[in-house]
Amino acid sequence: MSTLTKSESGTAPKAGSAFLSVHDLQVRFRTEDGIVKAVNNLTFDLEKGKTLGIVGESGSGKSVSNLAVMGLHNPRNTTIEGSITLDGQDLLRASQKDLEKLRGNKMAMIFQDALAALSPYYTIGRQIAEPFMKHTGASKKEGRDRAIEMLRRVGIPQPQTRVDDFPHQFSGGMRQRAMIAMALVCDPELLIADEPTTALDVTVQAQIVDLLKDLQQESGTSIIFITHDLGVIREIADDVLVMYAGRAVERGTMREVLKSSQHPYGWGLLSSIPRINASVDIPLMPIPGTPPSLLNPPAGCAFNPRCAYRELVPGDKCETERPPLAPANGHLSACHLTDEQKQSILTEQILPRLSS
Amino acid sequence: MSAEQTSLTKAKETPAASGSPLLEVTGLTKHFPVMGGFPFKRQVGAVQAVDNVSFTVGAGESLGLVGESGCGKSTTGRLVTRLYEPTSGSIKYLGQDITHAGRKELAPIRSEIQMIFQDPYSSLNPRHTVGTIITNPMEINGINPPGGRDARAKELLEIVGLNPEHFNRFPHEFSGGQRQRIGVARALALNPKLIVADEPVSALDVSIQAQVVNLLQGLQRELGIAFVFIAHDLSIVRHFSQRVAVMYLGKVVEIADRDSLYSSPRHPYTHALLSAAPDADPDNAAAERIRLTGDVPSPLNPPSGCRFRTRCWKAQEKCATEEPPLIQLAGNAEGHLTACHFPEDGSSKPVGASSVPKARDAAELKPKAAKAEGTPKAEGTPKAAKAGAKAEGKAEAEGKTEGKAEGKAEAEGKTEGKAEAKTDAKADAKAKGEKSED
Numbered sequence A: 001m002s003t004l005t006k007s008e009s010g011t012a013p014k015a016g017s018a019f020l021s022v023h024d025l026q027v028r029f030r031t032e033d034g035i036v037k038a039v040n041n042l043t044f045d046l047e048k049g050k051t052l053g054i055v056g057e058s059g060s061g062k063s064v065s066n067l068a069v070m071g072l073h074n075p076r077n078t079t080i081e082g083s084i085t086l087d088g089q090d091l092l093r094a095s096q097k098d099l100e101k102l103r104g105n106k107m108a109m110i111f112q113d114a115l116a117a118l119s120p121y122y123t124i125g126r127q128i129a130e131p132f133m134k135h136t137g138a139s140k141k142e143g144r145d146r147a148i149e150m151l152r153r154v155g156i157p158q159p160q161t162r163v164d165d166f167p168h169q170f171s172g173g174m175r176q177r178a179m180i181a182m183a184l185v186c187d188p189e190l191l192i193a194d195e196p197t198t199a200l201d202v203t204v205q206a207q208i209v210d211l212l213k214d215l216q217q218e219s220g221t222s223i224i225f226i227t228h229d230l231g232v233i234r235e236i237a238d239d240v241l242v243m244y245a246g247r248a249v250e251r252g253t254m255r256e257v258l259k260s261s262q263h264p265y266g267w268g269l270l271s272s273i274p275r276i277n278a279s280v281d282i283p284l285m286p287i288p289g290t291p292p293s294l295l296n297p298p299a300g301c302a303f304n305p306r307c308a309y310r311e312l313v314p315g316d317k318c319e320t321e322r323p324p325l326a327p328a329n330g331h332l333s334a335c336h337l338t339d340e341q342k343q344s345i346l347t348e349q350i351l352p353r354l355s356s
Numbered sequence B: 001m002s003a004e005q006t007s008l009t010k011a012k013e014t015p016a017a018s019g020s021p022l023l024e025v026t027g028l029t030k031h032f033p034v035m036g037g038f039p040f041k042r043q044v045g046a047v048q049a050v051d052n053v054s055f056t057v058g059a060g061e062s063l064g065l066v067g068e069s070g071c072g073k074s075t076t077g078r079l080v081t082r083l084y085e086p087t088s089g090s091i092k093y094l095g096q097d098i099t100h101a102g103r104k105e106l107a108p109i110r111s112e113i114q115m116i117f118q119d120p121y122s123s124l125n126p127r128h129t130v131g132t133i134i135t136n137p138m139e140i141n142g143i144n145p146p147g148g149r150d151a152r153a154k155e156l157l158e159i160v161g162l163n164p165e166h167f168n169r170f171p172h173e174f175s176g177g178q179r180q181r182i183g184v185a186r187a188l189a190l191n192p193k194l195i196v197a198d199e200p201v202s203a204l205d206v207s208i209q210a211q212v213v214n215l216l217q218g219l220q221r222e223l224g225i226a227f228v229f230i231a232h233d234l235s236i237v238r239h240f241s242q243r244v245a246v247m248y249l250g251k252v253v254e255i256a257d258r259d260s261l262y263s264s265p266r267h268p269y270t271h272a273l274l275s276a277a278p279d280a281d282p283d284n285a286a287a288e289r290i291r292l293t294g295d296v297p298s299p300l301n302p303p304s305g306c307r308f309r310t311r312c313w314k315a316q317e318k319c320a321t322e323e324p325p326l327i328q329l330a331g332n333a334e335g336h337l338t339a340c341h342f343p344e345d346g347s348s349k350p351v352g353a354s355s356v357p358k359a360r361d362a363a364e365l366k367p368k369a370a371k372a373e374g375t376p377k378a379e380g381t382p383k384a385a386k387a388g389a390k391a392e393g394k395a396e397a398e399g400k401t402e403g404k405a406e407g408k409a410e411a412e413g414k415t416e417g418k419a420e421a422k423t424d425a426k427a428d429a430k431a432k433g434e435k436s437e438d
């Protein structure tokens, strides 16, 4: 690992220059069966008013890394290393008290599992209003009005009545939108949206994406948008980070990653997208093999047991040496294939497959 | 990941009387009472979550259920699995009326009808290991797979793309998509004949999603398992379901074979839905999405006549006064039913095509205006005040990561497989919450 940190940090912009800067982040969990290496050597920057999309395999560390930014891991069984800087402030060294001041105000998160994140004992309205009241000193009435307004903005019908509902009285997608309202109620400068639209139908999803974009335009919000839906990435992201087995395997602009991916995992992902007009008799095309264990991740490139291209790399480099996240044909990719190989595989095999 | 790997025993026999479908739902209705008033709470209205819904599902068939968030899909699923008591209508399983069947009558078929829940975390008991979560229902239902339950559970974990090493872990130690797959594995453990899958792959990346969908499809083909498949991803629904029902505000507005529905949708809402499916290729001209505008109606107080009329670009007088029946319109393929007085002509291909009538442009202008007025910036809050008051956001967030104090309390009442107890316990918890609120 130490040999690689060097080269990885070489390509990363200086920490601290961006609004949010995550540098060489590691997150480990102690479990009964051993240490889970959930996030490794993760580095990225996010400028003010920009959106970073994060995609990647289920279980690849997307939520864990962002919960680390929010300072929400339980220190008892979690070790976090590296640095996270928000607007010049070192979050990993910040006191719990300072973090509390930032959370919900300067930075807010839309949690992946809305039902688990909402309290079943309080009305939706109260859960949205409370942070607002505490933060602005608004009265109960103003808090309630604000909650109704937020519910209206996320498209809940008859918000003045539904504001008094409990979470179990909302549908899955309504809860998710209540969660979004909660995160937005104080106008955060950094918004981390962890799969905020999984429970929404496409029309409501489009409305929520519009809402977030408007917000960004008005207040210059920086957004981290985690999603599996590459169609949504296309709509909202400026830059995209692709994660696999706790690491960034690719990073570039939205167009670079979606149109000229430079990594075998990225290729697999793009090829797996179900198409609305594909033949229904042909099975969907997953990446073969199974997700890696994070207790004992494969040596070398973590993707190697599933990679169809490792024979193209001389020797056993793929099994022994971890590829650094380095520039390849315009953006960053962590793969031992040469630039020429990547480009020719992309143009000769991948792109034709996608357009067919 | 293929179905051959599984040792599910072939469904005992295909429905004897092939005349009656596996599942037959007629006029199904669910209204949730709305309480209000002070000081004594009494019913002041009802959420008309599901209203007069009818459909059938044959053995080995998959019926897709799509529609706007909050339109009653999960409620329909929960009615079918008898987690909710219907307000009216009937549910027949293999010809047997189970609409109001009691515990005893349901016992023999409980394991045959399984549900995969939309909220993975809250449907898993946080104090049980994944191993227990999957083996428990087998134990309760007396299922003894060859090789033992533990081995079977590990096998199931593997076929949904999880690691057998996860066997001893607790739900909070998993990612969102991993939890969702635990729910899938649990439902499969009981060799069901009908699975109501409520957004079973929404939290999965496209590759694992493809893996799980292929798996479910294998089960459907080889073991004849039937599905009610609720999902928002229209491509996945089309791929997985032979027939698709589109719901809007508690009603089925269109139902058809997938080819007919996707290639010649007649209901304006179906059009809007299909046009809004996002496309991952940045070079495909942002397909002309129909943005629904106008008042979002509420199930508390649905519009008269056609429930879609407040947002429909074709609405006329008649739509407000007369509810359109769900019928086979002239020009529809056999079995393609639509509920609309002034349907689209079905010849236009909405998928990827750009056939957006002009009327829509006018409608599209509306949201801008609405937006401008509806965007109160943080109410001129002084910056300084911002810093002061974040403590509670934290208190709340704490509960989230650290074992989800409340979520847990809620989930405790839930025994796997015994979903009845689940909803009841939940209702109780809620009632309590309500009291303490006053």
Ligand SMILES: Nc1ncnc2c1ncn2[C@@H]1O[C@H](COP(=O)(O)OP(=O)(O)OP(=O)(O)O)[C@@H](O)[C@H]1O
Pocket (backbone or CB within 6 Å): A029, A030, A031, A036, A038, A056, A057, A058, A059, A060, A061, A062, A063, A064, A065, A112, A294, B172, B173, B174, B175, B176, B177, B178, B203, B204, B205
């Ligand atoms: N508290 C924990 N203890 C042990 N392992 C954990 C814990 N939380 C997460 N993990 C593991 O860390 C890995 C990363 O999890 P994370 O939630 O970040 O995944 P993700 O990328 O968000 O996936 P998904 O798309 O499914 O939500 C997973 O393999 C998960 O099993």
Ligand SMILES: Nc1ncnc2c1ncn2[C@@H]1O[C@H](COP(=O)(O)OP(=O)(O)OP(=O)(O)O)[C@@H](O)[C@H]1O
Pocket (backbone or CB within 6 Å): A168, A169, A170, A171, A172, A173, A174, A199, A200, A201, B032, B047, B048, B049, B068, B069, B070, B071, B072, B073, B074, B075, B076, B118, B299
């Ligand atoms: N227990 C309940 N009490 C009161 N109202 C409820 C209850 N459960 C659901 N509802 C209401 O019934 C309507 C339909 O909810 P349902 O969960 O069936 O929607 P859905 O179609 O599954 O939506 P989504 O796609 O967002 O999950 C919603 O307005 C919801 O608020």
Ligand code: SF4
Pocket (backbone or CB within 6 Å): A263, A264, A265, A301, A302, A303, A304, A305, A307, A308, A309, A310, A313, A318, A323, A334, A335, A336, A337
């Ligand atoms: S480094 Fe080797 S195994 Fe890893 S993605 Fe590249 S070719 Fe495949």
Ligand code: SF4
Pocket (backbone or CB within 6 Å): B267, B268, B269, B306, B307, B308, B309, B310, B312, B313, B314, B315, B316, B319, B324, B339, B340, B341, B342, B343
């Ligand atoms: S019945 Fe009228 S309002 Fe309803 S969908 Fe048809 S045209 Fe639109």
Ligand SMILES: [Mg+2]
Pocket (backbone or CB within 6 Å): A062, A063, A064, A112, A194, B175, B176, B177
């Ligand atoms: Mg996650």
Ligand SMILES: [Mg+2]
Pocket (backbone or CB within 6 Å): A171, A172, A173, B073, B074, B075, B118, B198
């Ligand atoms: Mg639902």
